[in-house]
Amino acid sequence: MSHQLPLQATDRVSTGLTGLDEVLDGLRIGDNVVWRVSDLDDYRRFVIPFLDSAADAGRHIIYLRFGEHPPIIDQHPAVRTITIDTLGGFESFTSRVWRLIEQHGRGAFYVCDSLSELLNAWATDAMVGNFFRVVCPFLFELDTVAWFALHPDRHSRMTLDRIRQTTQVMIDVHRHGEDVQIHPIKAWRRQSPTMFLPHREQDGRFRPITDSSDATRLQATLESERLHRQPLLDYWDRLFQEASRAVFEQDQAGMEDLQEQVLQVMISRDPQILDLARRYLSLEDLLTIRSRLVGSGYIGGKASGMLIARNILLNDAGDLWQANLEPHDSSYLGTDAYYAFLVHNGLWPAIMRQRSEVGYLNEAPALRQAILTGQFPAEIRSELERLLDHYGQYPILVRSSSLQEDGFGNAFAGKYDSVFLINQGPPEQRLAEFENAIRQVYASSMNEDALVYRKHRGLDQREEPMALLIQRVNGRFHGRYYLPDAAGVGVSRNTFAWDRTMDPKAGMVRLVMGLGTRAVDRIEGDHAAVMALDQPTRQPFRSPDECYRFSQHLVDLLDLQEGRLDTRPLSQVLETTTDIPIAQLAEVDRAATARAEEIGLQGPIWRLTFRPLVQGSSFITRLSALLNTLEAGYQHPVDVEFTLHLNEQGEPAFNLVQCRPLATIGNSGPVSLPQHLPRNRQIFCTEGHFMGGNINQSIERVIRIDASVYANLTTSQRYDVARRLGERIRESGASTLLMGPGRWGTSSPELGVPVRFSDIAGIRILVEVSENAGDMVPDLSYGSHFFQDLVESGIAYVAVFPESEECVYQPDHLPGEVPPDNPDSEIERAIRVYHMPQWPLQVRADIEQQRLVCYRPVDPGQ
DSSP: OOOOOOOOGGGEEOOSOHHHHHHHTOEETTOEEEEEOSSHHHHHHHHHHHHHHHHHTTOOEEEEEOOSSOOSSOSOTTEEEEEOOOTTOHHHHHHHHHHHHHHHOTTOEEEEEEGGGHHHHHOOHHHHHHHHHHHHHHHHHTTOEEEEEEOGGGSOHHHHHHHHHHOSEEEEEEEETTEEEEEEEEETTOOOTTTTSOEEEETTEEEEOOOHHHHHHHHHHHHHHHTTSOOSOOHHHHHHHHHHHHHHHTOHHHHHHHHHHHIIIIIOSOHHHHHHHHHHOOHHHHHHHHHTEESSSOOOHHHHHHHHHHHHHHHHSHHHHHHHBOOOOEEEEOHHHHHHHHHHTTOHHHHHHHTSTTHHHHSHHHHHHHHHTOOOOHHHHHHHHHHHHHHTTSOEEEEEEESSTTBTTBOOTTTSOEEEEOOOSOHHHHHHHHHHHHHHHHHGGGOHHHHHHHHHTTOTTSOOOEEEEEEEOOOEEETTEEEOSEEEEEESSOTTOSSTTSOGGGOEEEEEEBOTHHHHSOOTTOOOEEEETTBTTOOSOSSHHHHHHTSBOEEEEEETTTTEEEEEEHHHHHHHOSOOOGGGTOEEOHHHHHHHHHTTOOOOOEEBOOHHHHHHSSHHHHHHHHHHHHHHHHTSOEEEEEEEEEOTTOOEEEEEEEEEEOOOOOOOSOOOOOSSOOGGGEEEEEESOEESSSEEEEESEEEEEOHHHHTTSOHHHHHHHHHHHHHHHHTOOSOEEEEEESEETOSOGGGEEOOOHHHHTTOSEEEEEOBTTTTBOOOOOTTSHHHHHHHHTTOEEEEEOTTSTTOEEOGGGOOOEEOOSOTTOHHHHHEEEEEOSSSOEEEEEETTTTEEEEEOSSOTTO
């Protein structure tokens, strides 16, 4: 039963047709009117009287033109036509319409093209319904009247139902030759005994069909016509239905055309990624992806990169990889599910506030919190239940796979979350944890580092919907623990070679035992094994003691008993398990074992050097072949993540879990290093331990963290230093070199300065110094997310070891020191700033000679 509310005369709006006004009891301010038609001429013939009436009433009228069909309105003097591009995607289009409505304010009237035209640009019918669910309430809120059309046979029942639920007025138009009938389906806040009957048009009047016999005959005629139409499937489902047919019939021409259509709506918009996908993802492959996709839309950059890379290996080097590449077991949550989640939870107004210049960072925390408490649409939730049924109780990993992620030039490395799920317990508990993991990854799109990264790279106004890559975690059950034998990051170009005899084109690997989290992140208080693939046993250490000290002592794993990702000492893992292939990964430290036995401890003491794997198996040759094959396929250096599964003989099978184009700074051309440089002009010099290719930089400002002051600060004060440092960096646009003790970007302040990357994104060169004050030692962690950020931002990196004979380190020779703002503040005294705009420092590096020098070109005092 409808509730009648008292209406003012000014609340009423005419349709322009007296007969139609009688049927509907007129329109109301705030009405969205949806016309369901089979022929747009029937929409057009009702639009024109409405426009004339609105113009006579002095209304501001806007025609939103976005369809490929002939214009609904052609040069009406009272109408302003605004053309909007639909090809930018759902978010771009919806945001543009939102801003237009916002700009024109209260009381404007709108006429729109057919909503069905959006299918031509977006392919996914669900997004048409989501667009309407976003703009309809906003139009209602601003006291507008807006008209829309759609072709009902082109949409799914779910979309038609959602539009019906959201709109205020819906009218079906049926035509049989010259016989036109309208059938009001919905008219919010109004009612009459005959309002919702079919009405036949006669001489400008619309008379209800009150005879049940006539109504039955009309219904029979409509049903007869529907028999000759396609069933109610949306564009997306029809596309894949047609693709299945073409593959079954081996229709080669049809398969090529459909492959291109599917690539455009499911894989990527990036021309370079699309080119790769055309070569390596067949229509059969795309149908397989579709069978594992929850929702619709793009699978995102991370998923696309993984699938393309696997097919490059299997297609271009099948003899090797058919036997040595483990099958993947991945599923995908499409980008449309992300938008559906936002719309379902009423978050679009918050999204629009966050997308503004003022709200870009300020609105993000509240939006992030709202995402974390959101609910999933019923149709998505049921698919998630089925997906969990597939994985049983194997641990799974929920990974971000945004539209722009892992593309050429934009890796987004470490910017979005990945969440491990132990996936134990009753189905209800597992589903709740799964949903929480998805929310967490969605919410990470609002992390400050991710937002600053996007803005820094000019991507803040580009559509960035979040898809998800869901993978069975590769590994084995070891009692209460679950972990792979080993995992790593491989890069096909070693731009961090620490010896001039190393070939950068040979690539390198960053290898760990257990989960790969310790390979992709800078490890706090621990070290991954870093190997140049052409000289894998050559380490950047001076003694066996250093080799053991700077090795991995902690293992990341899944603790099934505690139900979480955890870190355990290697010794503890070995004490509680018996079947880990440690002899293929580590060596016995005989001296440490002897010392342990002297005090009654059982040995042996293992050190994770990975030499048995390197020297006794085909690991290096297979990884080199993998990287070479992928670089040839991508026609670009690559960065991969993988896990290893060792057989009884210690031979590795690879599971490739990620592949993306490797960001490289590249060479700046030949660089001449100064000869016979006086020592009093040298700030620092080093052999090896730098990254960025050939470097030729002028530095106008140096900001240095004084280790002697920093070492005496409390943990809280060290975080204050990091915050203040970010402010100092942003104070000036001068070319800046940042120098400090230990590891930049650490989360453990005792190991370095805990800045966020967004704080230092504008600098030119980053220097990590091994200082005697504390245990602040640089981490040669090329391949980690932190280093990916450096490379993508064009920031060169240097590690300085003052105790090394090949190194000169003389920070006291820096000229132009600026007094601290507050000499009594320990925070200010820890940050030493040097300005030299007239006599900039020179930093030069030659990658062939593996030498870098930072020096004063002249002595300012001379």
